[in-house]
Amino acid sequence: MSGSKKMTLRVQSSEGTTRVDVLDTDSTSRLFERIYETLHLNTFGFALYKDRARKEEIASSKSRQLRDYGLQHGDMIYLTSVNGTVLFDQPSTSSAVVTNKPHAEQSEPGPSSVEPSNTVTKSNMPEEDEVDLELYRLPGTIQRQRDEKLCRHNSKGCCVHCSPLEPWDEGYLKEHNIKHMSFHSYLRKMTSGKFITLDELSCKIKPGCKEHPPWPRGICSSCQPGAVTLNRQPYRHVDNVLLEHAAPVDRFLAYWRATGHQRVGLLYGRYERHPDVPLGIRARVAAIYEPAQAGARDWVPLAADERGALAAALAARLGLRAVGWLFTDLLPLDLASGTVKCLRGVDTHFLSAQECIMAGHFQNQHPSACRHASSGYFGSKFVTVCVTGDSQNQIHLEGYQVSEQCAALVRDDILLPTRDAPELGYIRDCGPQQYVPDVYYKTLSVRVVIAQKYENQIKYQPFDYFLVSCKGLRYAKRKIDSDVASNI
Numbered sequence: 363m364s365g366s367k368k369m370t371l372r373v374q375s376s377e378g379t380t381r382v383d384v385l386d387t388d389s390t391s392r393l394f395e396r397i398y399e400t401l402h403l404n405t406f407g408f409a410l411y412k413d414r415a416r417k418e419e420i421a422s423s424k425s426r427q428l429r430d431y432g433l434q435h436g437d438m439i440y441l442t443s444v445n446g447t448v449l450f451d452q453p454s455t456s457s458a459v460v461t462n463k464p465h466a467e468q469s470e471p472g473p474s475s476v477e478p479s480n481t482v483t484k485s486n487m488p489e490e491d492e493v494d495l496e497l498y499r500l501p502g503t504i505q506r507q508r509d510e511k512l513c514r515h516n517s518k519g520c521c522v523h524c525s526p527l528e529p530w531d532e533g534y535l536k537e538h539n540i541k542h543m544s545f546h547s548y549l550r551k552m553t554s555g556k557f558i559t560l561d562e563l564s565c566k567i568k569p570g571c572k573e574h575p576p577w578p579r580g581i582c583s584s585c586q587p588g589a590v591t592l593n594r595q596p597y598r599h600v601d602n603v604l605l606e607h608a609a610p611v612d613r614f615l616a617y618w619r620a621t622g623h624q625r626v627g628l629l630y631g632r633y634e635r636h637p638d639v640p641l642g643i644r645a646r647v648a649a650i651y652e653p654a655q656a657g658a659r660d661w662v663p664l665a666a667d668e669r670g671a672l673a674a675a676l677a678a679r680l681g682l683r684a685v686g687w688l689f690t691d692l693l694p695l696d697l698a699s700g701t702v703k704c705l706r707g708v709d710t711h712f713l714s715a716q717e718c719i720m721a722g723h724f725q726n727q728h729p730s731a732c733r734h735a736s737s738g739y740f741g742s743k744f745v746t747v748c749v750t751g752d753s754q755n756q757i758h759l760e761g762y763q764v765s766e767q768c769a770a771l772v773r774d775d776i777l778l779p780t781r782d783a784p785e786l787g788y789i790r791d792c793g794p795q796q797y798v799p800d801v802y803y804k805t806l807s808v809r810v811v812i813a814q815k816y817e818n819q820i821k822y823q824p825f826d827y828f829l830v831s832c833k834g835l836r837y838a839k840r841k842i843d844s845d846v847a848s849n850i
Contacts (some may be wrong), residue, residue, distance in 0.1 A: 364733050369435035373397055373410075375442075376677045377450055386429040391422045391539040392823050403449045406557065406727035455781035465806065488731040488738045493633045493643055497546045502529045517582070525816065528554075531828060538638075540601075543740065546641035548597035549734060562768035578794040589800040599743045600633070601642035601759040610650040615749070615757070623657030626664065629686040630677045633743055645685040645745050649677070656827035662689065686745035688759075689717070689725055695755050706760075711785035713762055718787065719779060721746040721764045722772030741766055763788065771801070797798050 366387040373380045382396050398406060412418040412431065413644050420431055420439065432440070441448050503526035508515075512523040527534050529547035534540075543551075552558045569576055574580030605611060617625050636642035653667040657841040677683060697700040704710055713721070725742035732740040743762050752758035762771075771777040776790045776798045792798040 367435075369433070371433065371601065372436070372438045373401070374438055374440050375401065375449070377401070379438075384428060386433070387427050389424050389608075390420055390428060390431070393420070393428060394422045401441075403448060407444045408449055409444055410488050411442070412437075414440055414643065415439065416442065426830065434679070486738075490731045490771050491633055491735065493635060494546070494573050495714045496635060496729070497641050497643070501552050502547070503832060504529060504531065504534055504640055507756065515617050516547045517618055530774060533638075540639055542598040542601075542603050543564045543596060544636075544639050544642040545597050545599045545694070546643075550641070553734070558734055560740045562735070562737065562740060563590065563767055565770060565774040565776055565799055577797050581797065583800070587797070587799045589802065590767065590771070593765060595767070598763060599643065599741050600645050600745050600761075600763060601639040602636045602644040603745055603747065604644055604646045606631070606646060606648050610647075611749075611759075614652065614688075615690070617652075617657070618692055621657055621685055622694070623659060623758075624662050624690045624692070625652065625657070626662045626687065627652045628673075628684050629688060629745070630673075631685045632682060633685065643743065645743065646683065648682055651677075685743065686729065686747060687721075688747035688749060690749045692750060692757065695751070700757035702753055702757055704751045704753055706748070706750050707753065711745070712760070713764075714784035715777075715779035716784070717746070717748070719772050720778060721762065722769040722777075725769045726773045742769065761773040776801075 366385040369384060369386055371382050371384060371393075373382055377611065380397075380401055382393070384396055384401050393410070394406060394408075396402070397408075397410070409416075410420040411422060412433075416432075419830055420433075422467060441449075505526050506524045508517060509523045513519070513521055514520055528550070530543045530551040535543060549558075561785075567581065568585040571582060573582050573584070592637040614625060614627050616840070617623070629647045630649045631644070631645060631647040631652060634644050634646055636644035651673045653670055654665040656663045656665060662788040674684065691705060694701045721744075724746070725744045728742050728744040729739035730741050730743050732739060734740065742763070745763055748760050748762070750758055750760065768777070771789075778788045778790055780786045780788050789801045790796070790798050
């Protein structure tokens with residue numbers, strides 16, 4: 363490999379032309395850093411191109427070198443902002459755009475991708491929850507005691523056998539039966555040594571493209587949303603659901619016991635640190651509010667709720683907020699013994715497609731503020747609790763959230779329930795009224811085998827990909843009686 367050569371590149375921006383000294387063996391991410399420092403920019407929200415027409419993009423990468431793009435001494439490169447980002451200080455605008463990442467490899471930004479309404483500045487950044495601010499201040503590492511068998515040092519020393527672990531350590535999570543790392547552990551893992559910007563999935567055509575007539579008469583690679591590949595989400599926003607008292611659940615179940623009709627309720631409480639999961643969050647439930655609804659044996663039609671705003675205002679005065687929703691799916695097995703039928707499990711389904719869509723709808727209504735998100739929000743802490751029968755035919759509570767992918771598909775109105783298979787969802791057909799990208803899955807599961815029985819294997823999607831369980835739903839003040847079980 364030949365030695366490094368020093369070269370000067372000219373950078374043209376809206377403020378003029380500036381020269382930047384680099385080596386031809388420098389990574390492209392280093393070029394982004396040098397331009398950021400030389401031009402005194404407010405943010406890394408910019409893109410670089412080799413040509414004025416913005417066709418040949420130079421993507422930020424730690425592995426690709428400048429020589430890989432054929433850059434030579436004296437070449438001109440062109441700088442442009444991404445999504446309307448304000449790069450330079452302006453006398454009339456003192457707020458800087460919040461973003462923490464050099465421009466990553468992405469599709470060509472053009473007129474179609476400029477959406478100033480999605481840009482969040484420091485002045486209008488949404489306020490994060492207290493539990494998030496508390497977790498940001500914590501070191502997050504998992505402390506370990508000195509191992510008497512393996513450690514050969516004194517009590518003040520440290521080695522690989524007793525050094526602190528990172529909060530996302532796979533061995534620790536597996537040893538303690540933690541299925542999903544906490545969201546803040548995921549953030550620490552993603553931000554270790556680098557910048558990140560979290561962007562929610564969008565399945566809609568980017569507006570404002572001037573290269574062709576609007577859909578359905580035209581579409582291009584700049585405004586067309588990419589195909590979606592379903593993946594299991596490795597983290598969860600809420601790691602535990604705790605019920606302060608059994609009385610609210612007992613009162614909630616009293617309606618079903620008296621009528622046999624299913625019921626829906628909203629969970630009011632607060633979010634707090636969960637001590638059993640590294641950087642975990644727990645939803646502590648203090649009360650259940652039952653909105654206006656009509657009873658039915660196998661479904662719950664909701665009505666316009668005139669008291670909903672009043673209930674939310676009263677809860678706010680008590681320091682409570684809506685942290686989730688719960689519903690019943692109960693069929694009696696033996697009235698004398700009080701047992702119920704086991705309707706859900708590995709062989710059937712955990713949540714039906716309709717319930718996942720409803721969960722995604724609620725999560726979209728209650729987004730979580732996040733400093734790493736370009737829009738100011740990412741994901742949701744809103745939980746879903748299902749009251750159903752377990753394998754011992756006892757009433758059982760199970761907590762879930764749906765993944766960011768599921769919430770995005772619900773938000774963009776392309777995910778529909780099926781009639782005859784509750785565990786499968788249907789992707790809306792692409793038509794003149796709405797463009798729908800392709801949605802794929804790549805990991806086989808029991809649900810995929812079921813889905814393959816259908817003619818269109820791409821349109822039917824197994825909901826196993828969307829579920830994230832919230833571990834340890836239980837009562838705080840007393841043990842769970844035979845009427846309400848725990849293990850999620």
